[in-house]
Amino acid sequence: MGSIRRAEAWFVKIACTISVRSNSLDPFLGYFSKHLTPALVYQVVDKLNVPNLGFKFVEFSRHRLHMHHSYFTYNLLLRSLCGSNLHSAAKLVYDWMRCDGLVPHNWLLGFLVSSYALVGRFHVSKEFLLDAQCNNVGINPVVCNDLFNILIRQNKVVDAILLFRELIRLQYRPVTHTVNILMQGLCRAGEVTEAFKLLKDFGSFGCSPDVCTYNILFHGLCRISEVDRARNLLREVCLSREFVPDVVSYTTIISGYCKLSKMQEGALLFDEMVRSGTVPNTFTFNALIDGFGKLGDMASALAMYEKMLDHGCMPDVATFTSLISGYFRVGQVNQAMEMWLKMNKKNINANLYTYSVLVSGLCNSNRLCEARDILRLLSESDIVPQPFVYNPVIDGYCKSGKVDGANKIVAEMEMNRCKPDKLTYTILIIGHCMKGSMPEAIGIFDKMLAVGCTPDEVTVNSLRSFLLKSGMPGEAIRVKEVLGQKFTFGTSSLKKPYLESTSADTPIAVY
Template identity: 50%
Template sequence: MPFWNSNHSRRYFSRFSDSIICTLRRESKIDAGIACFHNHTGTRSSLPPPPPHRLDQSEVWFVKVVCTVCFRFSPSLDIFHSNYFSKNLTPTIAFNVIRCIGTFINNPHLAFNFFQFTKNNLKLFHCFATYDFLLRSLCQMGIHDLAKLVYEYMRVDGYSPDSSCLGFLVSSFAHIGEFDVAKEFLVQALSSENVEVSPQVYNNLLSLLVKGNRVAEAVCFFRVHILSSKNCNVDTFTFNIVIRALCGAREVDKAFEFFNGMGRFNCLPNLMTYNILINGLCRVGEVDRGRELLREIQSGNGFHPDVVTYTSMISGYSKLGNMEAALNIFDEMINCGTKPNLFTFNVLINGFVKKGDMASALNMHEKMRFLGCIPDVVTFTSLLDGYCRSGQVDQGLKLWDEMNVKNLYPNVYTFAILINALCKENRINEARDLLRQLKSRGDIVPRPFIYNPVIDGFCKAGNIDEANVIVAEMAEKRCNPDKLTYTILIIGHCVKGRMLEAISIFNKMLAVGCAPDAITVNSLINCLLKAGMPNEAFKIMQTASEDLKLDMPSLRRTIPFKTNMDITVAV
């Protein structure tokens, strides 16, 4: 059984170590005190210490004694100033002590303190394994400031991290947002002839920079440090990361600059490269350029378009409303033997719905089922949207019921589409029932655009109290009202003559940092004037002009101000 996992061993060694510690306190008897069970002798060398070797029995006991002394006397480690420790503590012993403290005692701070003490006070030259272990354990525990200090000690001792250690450091610091430190590690490695930098290291850093919305920074680092380094063997995967980032940022022309320059670094684009560029072109509406790339793939590059290639093209044409071209690509896809997937059909169905061609959308839905592709919540949401757009709300409700039968749970957009359609047909109570269903859905984070049509419907119907209940439900779901919600409530309360409540809602709107626009302010001021409340109207206008910086010249002419604003002014 391992030493530290045995209760009997702990009790025995605790009693045994107490006698050792007493001996250590008598400096003159240190050698005799520890030598009773430890015959190890150490030597110093100016050469880097060798990798840790397998410990013999006396070294194992010495490691246990040192760990116990560290634990008992922490945070002070002055006891290790003794000549015995200075002579007999070797890099291998130190490594095992640090590993034991960090792993079994689970105290990385103490492990670091022991490392720092032995390095600075005992002038111990630690082995690479010690640095590697400390760097990893400190980062894993989230103690990155000490890890950076260990890295600096390592550099002073003439060590450079190997590819594995470097990759861990770069990834660890990048994950906590310390991108500058991560880049510094990598730049130092790239400038050293002794460090072999694996492509995974800089590929991971580039990916994390892009994920952190630092696309320009990623592109600059790639261009300045990676492409210009002799230590980097960039590959197609590296180029794809940068090209994808630029396409995602809608900078497709810059992406093509790297695409055209791949040959200079002995890299050839693969199908993923073309798919990224085609998708990027389609996103910015340059679908015809995307089609040229599709033809380039088909002309013979050792690979063929796949479902991603074709679906990107279909999506591009669908967004432009060119469903004829989208269908042509779809037919070409089928004829080439590429099977469309769920996303392909959803793109086409949604495109037809947006075009107002419900018949073609339903036809594509049937073809989808015929080819064995099972519709999902996105499919049903698009079809439901199509029915609601064409005024067939009852058909939409049937789809809603079918979804529930198939255990396809409506998402936030399914709720929003159907609720909005019901409100447009003045079926407010049915829309209200859907909101009650939404209240029980803990997996959906609702948005104000779901509630606003129902709140507006009840306000127009004069049922302000129910509108306020819905606003309270929004708060329960942690959905904050937006500008439109507040405007609807303000006007609704004004129409019912509840002017003070309308002013209170306006003030709350300002308090939560939701800045009203000119429509909201104009509506409230006009209602206050009609209600014979020019003083309050003036205060609102003053707030809008001075605090919100809204230009209200027409209202200044409308309000008949007098010197004493406490006197009610007739309108």
């Protein structure tokens, strides 16, 4: 046996050498016809470990030697070809495999379906699945789940639904999680009505909805601001007693009410949630605290914060950011800074939006030095900064006539790997114009163009207006001509007061 194995090993070595060094295997047809077997083909493909060469060797053995191959050979070759992005060759190998009467098992099927979908060849993935279903393979739910998730990420939820319906017609029996994936994709695309159609058809699929199914619908309805409808659906679920809504069910709808500033409805549902025995979590409290804070009702926000502690929920960065933002909204700057200190004492690390809220709030209260200190803390952290954090301070310095200070902040901003945006440049240009530094304003405008940052109507019209007032019509014409040739105006980012367009719209992560 040892001598036979050594002889086979030598043969595999010779076959690999011939494959690497020869453009064609035809001159060795007689040699291979005497010694090559399907088992040795697998060994050659494995040892070559080069997908192209393995493909050519299998193709030669099939077409010239009329050889059928094992499942293991096809599995190895298909995975290596797809891994090297040689999907056209892999499709040929799949066809050979089917001609040999072999059907891929679920692990290989799942790999192929996902691989082709990821490279945008969904029609091939669909062919594989339909072929498997027609041959009674018994498709594992993971195979379909992975494919549907990929399609949804590619914004192809309609394709996913059509394929699902086609599989159902071929007697495919899905699990609940598969239908949930499709419903979630529909809800994210705003197609809540279609999601409800799937809910209605659950019985015909041979499975039943679960609490996750309804949570997806709650979230979908809240996304399109139909929170009352979500609330009614929750009431129906509670009355049916098929299963008990969980904390996600209640929190989703509470958060929906809070985003619509319907705090009374949100608070009532919170009380109902507690009475039902469902324990609220940090996300539940954060939604309510943020909602009350945005309305300036800090008494209710603090009362909810105390309830949070009573329930044993630990506040996080979103909790404190909402409270700090709420205090700034009602002009209680000192209380906002006290909450900031309290957050630090609890060793809760700030995120980018915490810094944004602090900087915007302090600048709005004309406390630029403190805002400057917050920026220094940001630069010392591991957080990658964004222009919207720096812009309020730059704007504050420019409006105070301290343009040199604004320039220094921009320099620090760039040192911290943060590129100025359109608003940054516009603030600087207007600031220099207000101070009469027209050459500097023109230089900033030219730099803006050089780095590929497209100005908008406010930038251009402001600069042209100052240039004309300063007796520089030639430069004003140049500005207009350059923009007319290279850029298309976008929507103005400065049509609202600065702090209204940044602080008010700063997202707070609550749920």
